[in-house]
Amino acid sequence: MTTDVQTRHFEEFAEVLLRCNHLYHPSNDSIALRNAVESRRQIEIFDYSRAADAFMRAFGMRNSLKCLQALTSLRATVHKYRRVCDLGCGSGAFSLAFAYLAGNPELQLHGLDISEHQLSLARELISAAGLPGRFQFEQRNLPAPIGYLPDLTISSYWFCENEHVIADAELFSLMAGREMLVVDYEKIIDRIATCLPKGFHILGRHSGHVEIPPALADFVAQERASVYGIHIGRATVETGK
Ligand SMILES: C[S@@+](CC[C@H](N)C(=O)[O-])C[C@H]1O[C@@H](n2cnc3c(N)ncnc32)[C@H](O)[C@@H]1O
Incomplete structure (x- = not known):
């Protein structure tokens, strides 16, 4: 993807995020949460049943922009995935970025999260954004069987809270x-x-920065943010026999 195309994607995506601005306006709680996280500079595990709304206002837009940046590494193939599952979807940051970039009316996006409060924010977000595709957000305590093999699984900041899954091949x-x-x-x-x-291999690794579009300056209190990602492929698909 050329720099020009990428810049255009970020500007257009900023418009999508601004359509949902009522969900992202900073609140006293979100500003306090952001300040607390920045002063500690460590991997945070939040209490999502209490802090879902504040988390979304503090980090939702920024996380979505990071996910969009990582998705641009899929280049033209982003349109080919029909069944997509967002693990630990939270308030829908990755789902939103994926649906925007895919622009695919055939998309079936399935978000899973343990927190009903987060899921209700994700449903509100996706409905306000009005992007093509079918969306379902469902409560699930992960890891757990999903019931089908998605074409693509996406996940942002879920593995950091479930590190045991990384080292357990079965999970x-x-x-x-x-x-x-x-x-x-x-x-x-x-x-x-x-x-x-x-049975898995690395298709690509991503590390870089996302420049926060100036139109979002009131919502994302930083000019750039770092992004780390990994794209993995499954070598063989088990048939269950
Ligand atoms: C840091 S948030 C990230 C949310 C979103 N993906 C994003 O990038 O903004 C982690 C999410 O994972 C969910 N989560 C954590 N552990 C979980 C588990 N065991 N099963 C399902 N969801 C879980 C939390 O409820 C929360 O919404």
Whole structure:
């Protein structure tokens, strides 16, 4: 993808995010949460039943932009995935970025999360964004069987909260689709690359920065953010026999 096309994608995606601005306006709680996280500079595990709304206002747009940046590494193939599953979808950051870039009316996007509060935010977000595709957000305590093999599994900042899945080949395989794209902290992406079980291979790794579009300056209190991602393929698809 050329720099011009990428810049245009970010500007257009900023318009989509701004259509949903009522869900992203900073609140006292979101500003306090952001300040607390920045002062600690560590991997945070939040209490999502209490902090879902504040988390979305503090980090939702930024996470979505990071996911869009990682998705641009899929280049033209983003349109080919029909059944896509977002693990730990939260308030829908990755789902939104995927649906925007795919622009695919055939898309069936399935978001899973343990927190009903987060899922209700994701449903609101996707409905406000009005992007093509069918969307279903469902409560699930992961890892757990998904019931089908997605063409692509996407996941942002879920593995950092479920690190045991990285080193457990069976659980990892349960969570991965035919392909999987993960956005997470650098050390988590490194760990996934190092622990990758037999039957999977790395299709690509992504590390870079996302420049926050100026139109979003009131919502994302930083000018650029780092992004780390990994794209994984499943070598053989088990038939269950
Ligand atoms: C850091 S948030 C990331 C949310 C979203 N993917 C994003 O990038 O903004 C992690 C999400 O994973 C969910 N989660 C954590 N552990 C989970 C589990 N065991 N099963 C299902 N969801 C889980 C949380 O409820 C939360 O919504």
